[in-house]
Amino acid sequence: MRHWFQQFKWWVEFLAGETDEPPTGLPQRGRWALRALWWALLAVVVAVFCGQSSKFIYIDF
Numbered sequence: 001m002r003h004w005f006q007q008f009k010w011w012v013e014f015l016a017g018e019t020d021e022p023p024t025g026l027p028q029r030g031r032w033a034l035r036a037l038w039w040a041l042l043a044v045v046v047a048v049f050c051g052q053s054s055k056f057i058y059i060d061f
Contacts, residue, residue, distance in 0.1 A: 013019045015038045022031045 010023050014022055
C-alpha cells in the first residue's frame with residue numbers, strides 16, 4: 001500500500017515543479033511534455049471557471 005502512495009506523491013511533486021528528479025522510467029523528452037500538458041490543463045480549468053463566481057446579482061428591496 002505504501003508503494004503506490006510513494007509513486008503518486010513522486011508524480012505530483014514532479015508535475016508541480018517541487019522536484020526536478022522525474023519519476024522512474026520517464027524519458028528525457030517526456031519530462032517537459034508531461035509538465036507542459038499538466039500546466040496547460042490547469043490553465044484551461046482556470047479559463048473555464050473564470051467569472052463563474054463574480055456574477056452581479058441585483059436585488060431590489
